[in-house]
Amino acid sequence: MRGGRPCETPCRFAPGRFVRVEMLHLRYFVAVAEELNFSAAARRLHMAASPLSQRIRDLENELGQRLFDRDTHHVTLTPAGAALLPIASNILQQVNSIPWRLRKAAHSRRCTVSIGMPAGVHLDLRTRVNMLTERVHESFELRRWPGTTPSLVAAVLEGKLALTLARLPVNDPMLDCLPVMSEQLGALVPADQFAGRDAVSLADLTDLACVALPSELTPAYFDQLDRELSDHGIKKRIKLTDTGYAGISEVISSGTSFSVSMLDPKSPMHGYQLENTILLPFADFRPRLDTGLFWRRDRACGGDLDELIDAAREVFAEPLSC
Numbered sequence: 660m661r662g663g664r665p666c667e668t669p670c671r672f673a674p675g676r677f678v679r680v681e682m683l684h685l686r687y688f689v690a691v692a693e694e695l696n697f698s699a700a701a702r703r704l705h706m707a708a709s710p711l712s713q714r715i716r717d718l719e720n721e722l723g724q725r726l727f728d729r730d731t732h733h734v735t736l737t738p739a740g741a742a743l744l745p746i747a748s749n750i751l752q753q754v755n756s757i758p759w760r761l762r763k764a765a766h767s768r769r770c771t772v773s774i775g776m777p778a779g780v781h782l783d784l785r786t787r788v789n790m791l792t793e794r795v796h797e798s799f800e801l802r803r804w805p806g807t808t809p810s811l812v813a814a815v816l817e818g819k820l821a822l823t824l825a826r827l828p829v830n831d832p833m834l835d836c837l838p839v840m841s842e843q844l845g846a847l848v849p850a851d852q853f854a855g856r857d858a859v860s861l862a863d864l865t866d867l868a869c870v871a872l873p874s875e876l877t878p879a880y881f882d883q884l885d886r887e888l889s890d891h892g893i894k895k896r897i898k899l900t901d902t903g904y905a906g907i908s909e910v911i912s913s914g915t916s917f918s919v920s921m922l923d924p925k926s927p928m929h930g931y932q933l934e935n936t937i938l939l940p941f942a943d944f945r946p947r948l949d950t951g952l953f954w955r956r957d958r959a960c961g962g963d964l965d966e967l968i969d970a971a972r973e974v975f976a977e978p979l980s981c
Contacts (some may be wrong), residue, residue: 680721680722681912682717682754684714684715684717685750686751688715688718688726688750689747690704690711690745691711692736692740692743693831695736697711697712703809703810705810705813715727722739722743724739725737726739726740726743755816756957759820760953762783769797770800770963772799772800772801772821772964773802773803773819774788774801774802774820774821774822774824775805775815775825777805777811777823777878778805778807779926780824780927781840781842781950781981784824784839787979788801789976791970791971795967795970798967801821804820808825811824812874812953815834816833818955821958822954822971823952825950826878826880826948826950829951833955833957834953835953835954837953837971837972838949839952839979841947842926842947842948842950843923843945843981844919844939845916845922845938845946846864847911847917847920847936848917848936848938849913849916849917850937852920852936855960858940859940859941860941860943860944861888862892864893864917867916867917868897868915869895869896869919870897870899870916871885871897871898871918872899872906872916878948884919897916904928908931911936912936925981
């Protein structure tokens with residue numbers, strides 16, 4: 660920071676023209692370049708699509724180059740954008756590594772680091788986190804930090820978290836992933852309509868509305884799941900805002916809707932169930948939610964977290980399944 664302004668990286672992109680590119684613009688550019696979708700990139704950056712689009716236009720004006728070809732349906736990189744992507748990614752990687760490189764240079768005997776924990780982490784997976792905490796306690800104080808998968812992954816990339824549990828899919832070339840758990844999903848339905856049933860078919864649900872939280876609160880996998888449900892004839896939707904998982908159960912208990920949730924009784928998501936709701940397996944559908952453990956590749960294998968990551972690989976060596 661200089662004078663309260665974001666850090667800037669000077670670069671000479673076009674012959675004879677000296678430009679100043681702000682670090683935030685590079686973050687915006689990389690997000691759009693990797694997602695090739697302004698709405699998805701905006702969700703990843705926790706901002707609206709309109710100001711993101713304006714920031715990209717500002718960057719293009721500053722560089723004197725068009726970075727994206729875009730129409731109403733597609734976004735693609737121009738040759739200039741494709742050339743800028745590895746440069747921008749490398750700059751961001753170097754900047755993001757500053758905090759941990761400084762900590763390593765001033766290394767004390769025991770470091771305090773954090774692991775991200777998304778909502779609804781299975782009890783068996785929490786046991787593994789406890790095992791890791793105990794395994795590394797002489798070198799690391801491992802603290803837990805809650806959040807959504809996108810925010811936790813962003814915090815790992817920025818060096819704020821050492822590692823995180825996150826719902827798959829997550830795709831970022833700067834991250835390594837260790838699969839740690841796969842959970843079968845079932846249908847949370849009104850109990851009075853499905854009394855005596857031990858399973859539910861997709862055809863049973865076509866007259867009910869599928870309830871979903873805002874996309875920023877749910878894993879990306881649920882977008883894919885929503886499309887699959889629609890392909891199977893389940894078209895009605897209820898989109899909730901300004902509520903959490905308990906709000907879903909509240910709507911379902913009224914008898915007009917259903918949702919998809921973790922099936923195993925040991926999942927803490929069962930704690931959100933209300934009266935007149937029951938969780939049943941699908942008879943003709945096998946959705947599963949997978950969870951991975953993520954860390955920045957440059958912080959392992961000689962980085963400041965190599966000991967922690969080695970211990971994590973041992974503790975989470977056998978993926979859990981339920």
